[in-house]
Amino acid sequence: MADTGLAEVHVKCSSCPIRHRAVCSRCEQDELDVLDRIKYYRDFTPGQTIVWAGDEMDFVASVVTGIATLSHTMEDGRRQMVGLLLPSDFLGRPGRETAPYDVVATSKITLCCFRKGPFEELLRSTPSINQRLLEMTLDELDAAREWMLILGRKTAREKIASLLAIIGRRDASLNMSTADGRLVFDLPLTREAMADYLGLTLETVSRQISALKRDGVIQIEGNRHVTVPDFQRLIEETGDDTDGGLIA
Amino acid sequence: MADTGLAEVHVKCSSCPIRHRAVCSRCEQDELDVLDRIKYYRDFTPGQTIVWAGDEMDFVASVVTGIATLSHTMEDGRRQMVGLLLPSDFLGRPGRETAPYDVVATSKITLCCFRKGPFEELLRSTPSINQRLLEMTLDELDAAREWMLILGRKTAREKIASLLAIIGRRDASLNMSTADGRLVFDLPLTREAMADYLGLTLETVSRQISALKRDGVIQIEGNRHVTVPDFQRLIEETGDDTDGGLIA
DNA sequence: CGCAGAATTGATACATCTCAAGCTGGGTGG
DNA sequence: CCACCCAGCTTGAGATGTATCAATTCTGCG
Numbered sequence: 001m002a003d004t005g006l007a008e009v010h011v012k013c014s015s016c017p018i019r020h021r022a023v024c025s026r027c028e029q030d031e032l033d034v035l036d037r038i039k040y041y042r043d044f045t046p047g048q049t050i051v052w053a054g055d056e057m058d059f060v061a062s063v064v065t066g067i068a069t070l071s072h073t074m075e076d077g078r079r080q081m082v083g084l085l086l087p088s089d090f091l092g093r094p095g096r097e098t099a100p101y102d103v104v105a106t107s108k109i110t111l112c113c114f115r116k117g118p119f120e121e122l123l124r125s126t127p128s129i130n131q132r133l134l135e136m137t138l139d140e141l142d143a144a145r146e147w148m149l150i151l152g153r154k155t156a157r158e159k160i161a162s163l164l165a166i167i168g169r170r171d172a173s174l175n176m177s178t179a180d181g182r183l184v185f186d187l188p189l190t191r192e193a194m195a196d197y198l199g200l201t202l203e204t205v206s207r208q209i210s211a212l213k214r215d216g217v218i219q220i221e222g223n224r225h226v227t228v229p230d231f232q233r234l235i236e237e238t239g240d241d242t243d244g245g246l247i248a
Numbered sequence: 249m250a251d252t253g254l255a256e257v258h259v260k261c262s263s264c265p266i267r268h269r270a271v272c273s274r275c276e277q278d279e280l281d282v283l284d285r286i287k288y289y290r291d292f293t294p295g296q297t298i299v300w301a302g303d304e305m306d307f308v309a310s311v312v313t314g315i316a317t318l319s320h321t322m323e324d325g326r327r328q329m330v331g332l333l334l335p336s337d338f339l340g341r342p343g344r345e346t347a348p349y350d351v352v353a354t355s356k357i358t359l360c361c362f363r364k365g366p367f368e369e370l371l372r373s374t375p376s377i378n379q380r381l382l383e384m385t386l387d388e389l390d391a392a393r394e395w396m397l398i399l400g401r402k403t404a405r406e407k408i409a410s411l412l413a414i415i416g417r418r419d420a421s422l423n424m425s426t427a428d429g430r431l432v433f434d435l436p437l438t439r440e441a442m443a444d445y446l447g448l449t450l451e452t453v454s455r456q457i458s459a460l461k462r463d464g465v466i467q468i469e470g471n472r473h474v475t476v477p478d479f480q481r482l483i484e485e486t487g488d489d490t491d492g493g494l495i496a
Numbered sequence: 497c498g499c500a501g502a503a504t505t506g507a508t509a510c511a512t513c514t515c516a517a518g519c520t521g522g523g524t525g526g
Numbered sequence: 527c528c529a530c531c532c533a534g535c536t537t538g539a540g541a542t543g544t545a546t547c548a549a550t551t552c553t554g555c556g
Binding site: 070072074075076078079080082083093094095100101123124127130131133134135137138140141142144145146147148149151152153198199239240241 | 318320322323324326327328330331341342343348349371372375378379381382383385386388389390392393394395396397399400401446447487488489
């Protein structure tokens, strides 16, 4: 079933894990009933391309579980990630025919999909969805702008530290981590994906991670498992204002 | 009056130059009447800071005329522009207390302002505004993502060509330019502002502009007046797919 | 166990930054 | 009316951070 991406199960909205954060989070029960009727799930396997840039895109979706990336690819192969989709994030743009970027599953991923036409109809008739989508889009725009600072002005070391801080912070807010500045998480990205995120080569990513490890800013087991002994220290390495509460 | 930014005149919405493109573009007459009652104008002079990052921001606004920039500044002075506000663009974020970036007037500029509270009320009660703001925010997000590709993966020469193409295209769509691939416009930014836009130093900007001039891709009179003899050629220099219709 | 993808490490090349010196044009005051 | 001034810009020479090319070495998994 992985090839078609069609999933067998149909979870009720009321027991959906992203119920309180996704584009539907402000919906009343009657609105959820409508969504429940028209939604459908699709699963993708790691590495699988969900949408190709330029392809017609006849659906929009929420990420239920898993991770996906949005990226531009230039003709000569240079690639820049421009979005990272985590659970509850929204994929697709109402009022647009074709996808502007490649969307690729980084992990096993499940999407909650709506055909574009019906969703656009809902958007017009359901203020709670329109307002939530506006809020989510504004948040994404903020994230994109912080990302632009990283891409345009930070050194390779600061870029790596920034990415680790972003991932660590998100994990902390999800997993109710220890509040004592210690932080443990798994990287959801390969070195190459990190390079695409940060506008670096994978070699430079590797070197800078090694350097941060040498300097005691982080510890690593295996390739993915990261321990940050002192989050504040990591923040200092990002070049940002050192305000640094875990949930910022 | 430039110091307070308060403008003397009060233009009726129905005869406003950005009537058909701004956040209010989908409003009916009765909705415009409401806006007309609560809006107020503010003027700023070139170089004047409209909002400082971190300051409380008690208003939102549409740019009526002129140009402003949004930018992050790091503690050590590194600066990255993250937004360029042109006429009809929207400034401010409903539901946020403090400004995340500096907003600086690049030219003489006039804003059509609304106090934040009343505007948020309107947003809740007026779907036409909410929907238009969503659409505009999605457009900005797309622009931010294209910008991320420029920042992360393009060479200095490609960055300059991309910026010239962006400015040229916009001017072409406004001024109904000659359709024969020739293009003439004025740069709205200094070399330093271009550098902040592109994540370069101003020296590199200057060198690359000189190089493009040497290679016949552009001609320059004075410091700002640019002629592009062959727009397609410029597009080839951006590194993007060479689709290149003027209005893309 | 062994293999393939992922990651590390090294040597070198090169694009862009940095520091420094001069140029240019428009505005101002003597 | 001219000389000066200064912000904005250009150009040069050298330093430096990151990319590139090229081996190895890990790590997780069948």
